[in-house]
Amino acid sequence: MELILVVVGAIVVTAIAHQRGLEPALIIVVVGIAASFLPGFEAPELDSHILLTVVLPPLLYSAALDFSFPTFVRNIKPILGLGVALVLVTAFAVAAVSAWLVVVPLTFATALVLGAIVAPPDAVTAVAVGRKLGLPKRVMAILTGESLINDAAALALFLVAVAQVAGTHTFIENPVLLFGYSAMVGPAVGAALGYVTLWIRKRLNNPGLETIQGLVVPFAAFIAAEELHASGVLAVVVAGFVVGSGTLGAGYQTRLQERYVWHALDVLLEAFVFAYIGLHLRFVLEDLREQHESLAEVAIASAIVLFIVLAIRPLSVFLMFGRGVLLRHVDRTLSVPVPAGGGRGALGTKKRDKPDGKWRSMIDHRSLSWRESVVVSWTGMRGVVTLAAAAGIPLTMANGEPFPERATIQAIAFSVAVGTLLLQGWTLPPLIRRLELSGQQDDQSYERDETRKAERVVHDAADEVLADFRANPPEGLDPRVLAEIRNTIARHSQDADEMPDPEAHTRRAEVFSGLYRDVLAAQRAALISERDAGNIDDDAVRAMLERLDLQEAGVTSRLESRL
Template identity: 40%
Template sequence: MELAEVLIILSGSLLVTGFARWKGLPAPLLTVAVALAVSFIPGVPDVEIDSEVILTVVLPPLLYSASLDVSLLNFRESRVQIQRLGIGAVVVTAFVVGAVAYVLIPDMTWPAAVLVGAVVAPPDAVSAAAIGRKLGLPRKVMTVLSGESLINDAASLTLVKVFLAIVGGATLTVWQDLGIFGLAIGVGVAVGLVLGVVAHRVRMKVDDPVVENVLGLLLPFVAYITAEELSGSGVLAVVAAGLYVGFNSPRTGYATRLQERPFWAAADVLLEGFVFALIGLQLRTVVQEVAESDRGLAQSVGVAFVVLAVVVLVRPAFVFASYYAARVLRYLLLSRLLRGMRRVPALRRVRYHPQPRLDWRQLSVISWTGMRGVVTLAAVVSIPAVTDSGVPVPARDTMFLIAFVVTVGTLLLQGLTLPVVIRWLGVQDAGQRDRDLAAQLALVATSTRETLEYVEARRPAWTAQYGPELTERAIQAATTRLVRENEVLQRRAVSDAEDRDDTGAERDRRRAVPRAIGQVRRELLDKRREVVLRERDAGALDEEVMRQVLMGLDAEELAMDTNALSSTRS
């Protein structure tokens, strides 16, 4: 793929994605549809997808960005459910789809059939997470979805690696297969953690947000390539590094965090649009190749839609069966274990921390979040026509068609209906926002109180250093806002309690006051920006001075959007 083609695809996909976000449409589907339509325009060249570009350039930053936003504590709390879906569901899906493909495709060997299953096995939770966040899915459900998407890619790509070797003639035992999996997991996690620790230490030492963010940009690529060179999982290396850096991000400077979030959000939009544009552009070529094959288009399309149905149905069957079977098994094993532990005095105080429970409605939503995406495309384009040992891969053109049909089909079927399913089942945590806001307010109140106590403890030392008059003025200036915030918080807590007892009209009237204050402040900020730009355009203000003033105004508006007190006004 030429550089000019890459730039055109990036630009076009960004335009389509921007339009979709503006109109509230599903961006992946619209991007695929537009790219497919463009591929039929006379003169548009066929686009060859390079698997190395997808695996080493597109996938690592997407995984790293997603892992930065995942709570490590919540991930650890739900790790059993995440591992069950991220590894177990991938393996089961691969073998079930493999069995179906082996029966339906005449020239398909068993290893090649499982290879097809491994390609279409991992769901991409990006779209599901965006929908769930917008509709207010419970946090434990969001944690399972996000965590699953971080590790199922590693399971899928490792399966592809194993069964591609078997297709090429390698003879591997079950223990050798498990050894490959174990090596991929161990090396991948170890490399990711080591690089994550190193990156965090450097970020703590370097007081330069630009350099720190460049380091963050390089980290996913270095982690992926290093782990792959050492026979580990590059996916797990990126995820481990991202989880560690994200968990320790609050210890770095504020400027780094403020720059980091919008950068990765922009990278996600650009790279995801690029991948889905490639799917649409390549789809016409895939269909033509299948139509020219011995199997014919009708048979191959029929097989692809059967595999799509199997992929959609296997997930809910596995989700429900594995969840309840695990609960029963855990209960039986733990009851015996705890009875045995009670006989040992030293173990009587050991407490078991159960995994978060999910009801049938939440499991149903998880079952319906099986949209495929980037990894399925990356996996299928990584399959060569002929293996390194010179063995042709059976029905490779049909593999491509199946991967594309499953990707587009799940986006259409599940992506479009997921919001309806969430609303219909009522799987929304309406109180999550209020609980989060209460926690923010309590935290601000606690930090304010302890800060004032710290001021009093440090007053003698500051007095000795700066003198009594200067110290008093400094303390007064620094603590006035803290005291005022604390008073506002106390009044707000009383107001919230009154809100619960008031009628709807009275509650709306009380809340209208802070909303009005916030709106007035924003309009005043806009007016100040208008004055700044007018002075710059008139030549009365230097551009550097303008940028500094605008940065202060932007920071003030950012504080309004993120401050706990400001959140109470919305």
């Protein structure tokens, strides 16, 4: 009952926040914190495994469905830098400083547990704010891609750190080998389940059943990978990529239905997670009192860790993205050109004579501008993974003794999550406005060009099918009827009164239906082919595919309404 009330309350707050133009996640957290101090209030308790297994997989899977694999590959360098390297750097920096300052009695091993918990950002709020304020598409792609893989790196490190402190055994003792095994087997499990899902869908041919099956995929991928001691997060992400790229095999009803189902599920789970975070503040403080910990010392330690988390990301982002800009500026300033014969320039860089390979040519090597780098450096809000990992610290070690400083680590992690949500969440929108970083004009121009390309591809594909229909007309119909069918299809079926009754089993109805499906199939196949060849942006292709789905749905509904 408590969980239902939390969900209902979170949805109500979300609706009010949307009406007032506020960020729902931040308002939900604030309302949850206030509610936690009401007399007699009891917060709902969920096992950490439930949080990780029920909440995280669908959020990741939904993001992967909407995030194209070509876009992921194109931005792989900054995504890996932020999603893997920065997570490791943050975790070890927090561990080193926390153990060295000795504000609270943490050894390096227990401090590393804390570092792994607070290392992964949750990009839900940042992406929502960026979308609302019109951040450039590349920045949005980097933030979304980072959120898909940083959880895997953090959870793998968390598993190793907890095993070291608790004295338990992991599947593979060597942490490097364990990380490599997890990073290889997890995606393999996700890919296998993704292709199995597509194979099953081709045989279901039922939108309701296909949607239900899709809801099972993220949980199956996560659990299967975890049972093999691999990364469930990566399994879910790869399964989402595979299913998302193969949805053309499903009917238009399935695609449209899934789109709205996953959007509704995202809103529900995100609202619940932020409400859950806010509602537990009072109880985290009570746990500290029961453990006889000094609230002042924990507050100081929390402030220090929060400062590290806030500072390490801008520094790392500058080193990753600003270093290339600085080196190029120095190279231009020194005015020492790279010799044509392949010698070295001012900074000792060689001229590349070897052409880029296929995969390298797909990667976007452009550096972010300083404004974009500033925004990316301030999008480090923590969320569901930090909360779930903190709750997942075992109560006891292998020898039966209590896990050292468990309540302290959880309190610091909780404080960091709430602190980043409030500090960065509230200041990110004015920062974006102050920097005047809006890619809307450039993006709109780019989108118009890509949309025109997609429209040309769609029209050319339809013309090809219609030309073949004209050259090889089916037998048994009057030429005037064939011309009428061809012209109606060519007008994209805007007038339902000219269309045949779908239930009328006549030759004319069969020919019309077959030709219309052939045109749509050719248009979709041409769009995918051009996208895979790198000729059209994936977002433009997805938008055009959705237009075709809506067009088919509209035509079908108009036809059926005549019965």
